[in-house]
Amino acid sequence: MEQYSEFAFVYDELMDEVDYDGWVDYLEQLIANEGVKVQNILELACGTGNITIPLAKKGYDIAGIDISDEMLGVAREKSEEDGIELVLLEQDITELDFDVENLDCVLCACDGFNYITEDRDLEKIFIKAYALLKDGGMFIFDISSHYKLSEVLGDNTYGENREDVTYMWQNFYCEEDETVEMELVFFVKEEDGSYTKFEEFHRQRAYKEGEVADMLANAGFEAVKLFGDFGFEAPSEDAERIFFVCKK
Ligand SMILES: C[S@@+](CC[C@H](N)C(=O)[O-])C[C@H]1O[C@@H](n2cnc3c(N)ncnc32)[C@H](O)[C@@H]1O
Structure with a gap:
């Protein structure tokens, strides 16, 4: 009954309609729009590496963290097949223990933070992300909207x-x-x-955009932009995916 255990082995098949290459291009565009140079990335809730592996292939130094041993196992297998070396760590991101600081970018894609159902835990993650980033570093994540x-x-x-x-x-x-x-x-x-x-x-958890923005401000992020559904405009009321682009 635990989440993302056996599901890990069919996850990629059931996500086959998701355009992960397009997702990665969009993330790169968000970074480019901020004029930040990114080389090293920490990805939270990286799952089977659908974002992690393409980013590694593009030459970024990336480490992924996920709570599911099975999801990480699939990511490991895929990266080995592609001849890519990835740092993959099994951790609960509410107890994030990562000691490389001055990161250029922290990412979390595709609902990872919706799985964090308590405000205090999400805020704890934001505080940790802020601490891990270099000045001017980017924290980019998306959530499924409250709507x-x-x-x-x-x-x-x-x-x-x-x-x-x-x-x-x-x-x-x-x-x-x-x-x-x-x-x-x-x-x-x-x-x-x-x-x-x-x-x-x-x-x-269904988070309202304002609640998340307040938590980000409490964690120290002053410059936060919101975009809807892979666009470059503020989210509409019926946007289903909200992207938060935060600069330290
Ligand atoms: C919908 S999947 C997204 C996976 C990947 N980011 C992607 O885009 O395909 C959500 C992921 O969040 C992970 N997750 C949920 N709660 C977590 C937690 N507390 N700590 C770390 N990972 C968690 C799950 O194991 C799962 O891999």
Whole structure:
């Protein structure tokens, strides 16, 4: 039932419609727009390395941290296949223990911070990111918006019947603590044609943009810009992904 355990082995397949190359280009554009020179990057909640590996291929020195041993295992396998050396650490980012300071950039992509459901934990991460960055360094992350989690994913159920994996994904939105509880059931096809079933339970927090901006200010980030849905404009009310671009 733990999150991102067996799911790790089908994660990339189920994310095959996400344009990670485009995502990486967008991140580079956000950095370029700030005129900051970035060489070393720490990526939080790096998962299977879908952002980490392309950035490493582009020549950045990048380290990735994730709480899931299985997700990191997939990242390790992929980077070995590509002949890329990555520093990958298994850690809970709410207890971040990383001792290389003066970093050019700290990143977190694709909902990593929605999994941090308590304000105090998210603020703790922001404080640590601020401490790890050099002066002028960039902290860039995105979250699924409050609108997306409360209204789009909300209490909905999704499912898909694919060639190798079938899943059902049921959501329950709790207004009181502004979280979505996600019950996921997977059936993965084995070589002999049988199916293996497994279940996971995920919980994501719906943060309002203003709440996050306040936490960033408390952590010391004075210059913070918000963009919506891979654009370069302030997020619209129905933006589903909010990018925060912060400069130390
Ligand atoms: C939706 S995945 C995103 C993975 C990757 N960033 C990507 O773009 O594909 C969310 C990731 O957050 C990680 N995660 C959730 N809570 C975490 C925590 N407390 N510490 C570290 N990683 C965490 C999960 O293990 C998972 O790999």
